[in-house]
Amino acid sequence: MTEELYKNHAKSVIARALAVVGAFDVEHPLLTLSQLARRAGLPVATVYRLAGELEDGRFLDRDGAGRYGLGVRLWEMGLLTPIHGGLRETAMPFLLNLHYECGETVQLAVSEGTDAIYIEKLTSEVSVPVKSRVGAHIPLHATGVGKALLAFSPDSFVDAILTMPLKAYTPSTLTERRALSRNLNQIVQHGYAQSDAEYQIGATSIAAPVMVSGTVKAAIGIVNYSARDDLSQYVPALLRATNGLARRLEEVEGTAYPSLSGLN
Numbered sequence: 440m441t442e443e444l445y446k447n448h449a450k451s452v453i454a455r456a457l458a459v460v461g462a463f464d465v466e467h468p469l470l471t472l473s474q475l476a477r478r479a480g481l482p483v484a485t486v487y488r489l490a491g492e493l494e495d496g497r498f499l500d501r502d503g504a505g506r507y508g509l510g511v512r513l514w515e516m517g518l519l520t521p522i523h524g525g526l527r528e529t530a531m532p533f534l535l536n537l538h539y540e541c542g543e544t545v546q547l548a549v550s551e552g553t554d555a556i557y558i559e560k561l562t563s564e565v566s567v568p569v570k571s572r573v574g575a576h577i578p579l580h581a582t583g584v585g586k587a588l589l590a591f592s593p594d595s596f597v598d599a600i601l602t603m604p605l606k607a608y609t610p611s612t613l614t615e616r617r618a619l620s621r622n623l624n625q626i627v628q629h630g631y632a633q634s635d636a637e638y639q640i641g642a643t644s645i646a647a648p649v650m651v652s653g654t655v656k657a658a659i660g661i662v663n664y665s666a667r668d669d670l671s672q673y674v675p676a677l678l679r680a681t682n683g684l685a686r687r688l689e690e691v692e693g694t695a696y697p698s699l700s701g702l703n
Contacts, residue, residue: 455479455481455485455489456489456492456493458479458480458481459475459479459481459486459489459490459493459499460493460498460499460509460513461479462475462478462479463508463509464574465572465574465575468508468509469502469506469507469508470506470507470508471505471506471507472486472487472490472505472507475490475507490507493510494507494510496510496512497510497511497512498510498512498513525688525691526547526549526558526656526657526688527547527558527559529684529687529688529691530547530559530649530657530659530684531559533659533680533681533683533684533687534547534559534561534659534680535561536680537659537661537673537676537677537679537680538561540673540676541661541670541673541676542563543563543661543662543663543667543670543673544560544561544562544563544661544662544663544664545560545561545562545659545660545661545662546559546560546561546584546646546659546660546661546662547559547560547584547657547658547659548577548584548585548588548657548658548660549588549656549657549658550579550588550592550655551576553579553599553600553603554576554577554578554579554585555576555577555578555579555582555584555585555588555658556574556575556576556577557572557573557574557575557577557584558573558574558657559573560572560573577638578605578606578608578638579600580600580605580612580613580614580619581605581606581608581609581612581613581634581637581638582634582637582638582644582646582660583632583633583634583644583645583646583658583660583661583662584632584644584646584658584659584660585658586622586623586626586632586634586646587626587631587632587646587647587648587655587658587660588648588655588657588658589623590623590624590626590627590632590648591626591627591648591650591655592655597620597623601616601619601620602616605619608637608638608639609636609637609638609639609640611635611636611637612637612638613637630647630678631645631646631647631674631677631678632645632646632647632658633645633670633671634646635668636666639664641664641665641666642662642663642664642666643662643663643666643667643668643670644660644661644662644663644670645660645661645670645671645673645674645677646658646659646660646661646677647659647660647674647677647678647680647681648681649681649684649685649688650681650685651685651688651689651692652689652692656685656688657684658681659677659680659681659684661673661677
């Protein structure tokens with residue numbers, strides 16, 4: 440096999456393995472072999488072979504019913520990502536203090552393409568919707584943390600989002616460009632965002648950006664799922680959390696894994 444053919448073959452194998460691993464998501468954490476093959480877009484025989492090798496390497500795991508799920512090796516690697524080691528762990532003390540003070544669900548989110556993604560959530564014993572799970576993608580225009588991220592993003596990115604079709608999740612979702620633009624300007628003026636049943640009926644939230652050296656790195660939100668209308672009383676606590684986290688991130692900027700460097 441020539442070097443060029445070997446490179447192409449290696450790429451194709453890697454691409455197929457990545458397709459298998461990438462078939463899992465929040466809504467599909469466990470998959471049968473046929474489901475895995477269908478979601479990966481590969482023949483069952485190919486997936487059977489790759490899944491076996493990935494299982495041997497602890498990248499995949501199988502339960503008693505023969506369903507595949509992501510393995511512990513991926514979890515171990517995930518702990519080394521900048522979002523976990525640099526942002527999530529640095530944010531945890533601030534999230535815990537905020538959660539203790541307000542007693543509501545507290546969420547940490549970052550921008551991911553044209554969406555936001557939850558990377559941490561603290562909640563009480565009261566159950567919360569599946570859409571609020573860590574790792575879930577949420578719209579920027581219809582959630583508190585999403586709008587906090589969007590409002591403080593570069594103008595070019597905001598303009599790109601505003602030109603896209605904006606999905607209505609509830610009757611309260613802002614889908615008209617001018618209305619959303621006005622709302623984003625208000626968020627910048629006030630320093631925090633509010634959402635009242637714009638993504639889920641009965642859900643209210645407030646959220647503020649985490650600004651590091653003039654760039655929005657994340658957003659922290661407080662969410663209630665029983666139509667609570669007095670969350671604004673926690674705005675000072677929310678801003679203490681976001682400003683405190685921003686200062687801490689500035690202190691450890693350039694350190695990939697603060698928790699492994701004795702800086703936390």
